[in-house]
Amino acid sequence: MIKGKKVVLRALEKKDLKRCLKWVNDSEVTKDMGTSFPKSMHEEERWYEGIQKSEKRKIFAIQAGKRYIGNISLENIDYRNRKATLGIMIGELGYWNRGYGTDAIKTSLSLAFNEMNLHKVYLYVFPSNKRAIRCYKKCGFEKEGLVRDHVFKQGKYQDLLVMSVINKGGMK
Ligand SMILES: CC(C)(COP(=O)(O)OP(=O)(O)OC[C@H]1O[C@@H](n2cnc3c(N)ncnc32)[C@H](O)[C@@H]1OP(=O)(O)O)[C@@H](O)C(=O)NCCC(=O)NCCS
Numbered sequence: 041m042i043k044g045k046k047v048v049l050r051a052l053e054k055k056d057l058k059r060c061l062k063w064v065n066d067s068e069v070t071k072d073m074g075t076s077f078p079k080s081m082h083e084e085e086r087w088y089e090g091i092q093k094s095e096k097r098k099i100f101a102i103q104a105g106k107r108y109i110g111n112i113s114l115e116n117i118d119y120r121n122r123k124a125t126l127g128i129m130i131g132e133l134g135y136w137n138r139g140y141g142t143d144a145i146k147t148s149l150s151l152a153f154n155e156m157n158l159h160k161v162y163l164y165v166f167p168s169n170k171r172a173i174r175c176y177k178k179c180g181f182e183k184e185g186l187v188r189d190h191v192f193k194q195g196k197y198q199d200l201l202v203m204s205v206i207n208k209g210g211m212k
Pocket of ligand 1 (some may be wrong): 069070072073110128129130131136137138139140141142143164165166169170171172174175204
């Protein structure tokens with residue numbers, strides 16, 4: 041387990057999938073994310089099996105005390121160029137805007153930089169997702185630029201903002 045100030049990151053277990061399924065099928069949670077289709081338990085199980093087999097993906101459950109509130113991931117892990125993408129979903133709406141996302145991300149960055157020896161962590165976010173962008177900035181992410189017409193969602197092609205943080209040493 042990896043301890044942050046407010047959260048603990050632990051391994052995602054198969055028994056967590058029921059909760060994951062509820063979150064990915066909640067349009068309030070996913071409205072600013074890339075996902076578009078309703079998901080089945082079978083798809084969730086396949087996703088979980090894929091993670092177990094992959095060296096390039098790490099997904100952690102975010103635990104706030106006894107409550108499991110979301111997932112955070114480091115994916116596309118590239119050990120040659122020492123970079124990875126970060127993804128996060130706090131599925132429990134009552135835990136939004138209370139600093140849990142910020143703490144989970146800072147904890148993951150500490151793992152990425154201090155344990156995995158990565159150099160860069162980056163992500164894609166819809167420019168309209170102001171909460172996420174504010175949260176990423178608090179964690180040290182900077183805007184890199186826009187990738188144009190990158191995702192087709194809600195009837196139109198949408199740009200995505202690329203943000204990244206580079207390990208310059210000293211991430212605690
Ligand atoms: C995005 C997400 C990870 C952020 O986690 P969180 O725990 O809610 O975020 P935090 O409380 O740590 O930080 C949110 C910040 O955004 C601010 N904020 C909230 N709504 C905002 C808005 N509409 N405009 C600007 N800032 C906003 C909050 O006030 C807070 O900043 P502050 O601490 O300076 O006051 C979480 O809300 C989530 O999982 N959302 C759904 C899925 C998602 O969008 N994932 C990201 C996909 S790229």
